[in-house]
Amino acid sequence: MAGKVDFNRDIRPILSRNCFHCHGPDAxxxxxxxxLDLEQGLKSTDESAMIHPGQPSQSILFKRVSSKDSDLI
Incomplete structure (x- = not known):
């Protein structure tokens, strides 16, 4: 069984390499x-949440980063 995913250990480094230049801490x-540099910025309780843990097909962020459409990335 895989270990629990940790935002700072597992997710943040990927977003840092690929996304922070446009979606990071520099306003x-x-x-x-x-x-995208803060975990709480990705999650919310409504349908506009960027991620839905355990449900990648519902996650806006997953759809965008896995898309081949450059307008979505």
Whole structure:
């Protein structure tokens, strides 16, 4: 059985390499008012949440990063 996924250990480094230049802590460079460097910024209780743990098909972030459409990335 795989261990529990930890945001800071497992997810944040991937987002840092690929997403933080546009969606990180620097508000002057942030696009779409989307901040991906904080775990709480990705989760919410409504349908607009960027991630839905355990349900990648429902996760907006998963759909965008796995898309071949450059307009979605």
């Amino acid at each position: 002057t460079h942030r696009e779409a008012d989307l901040r």
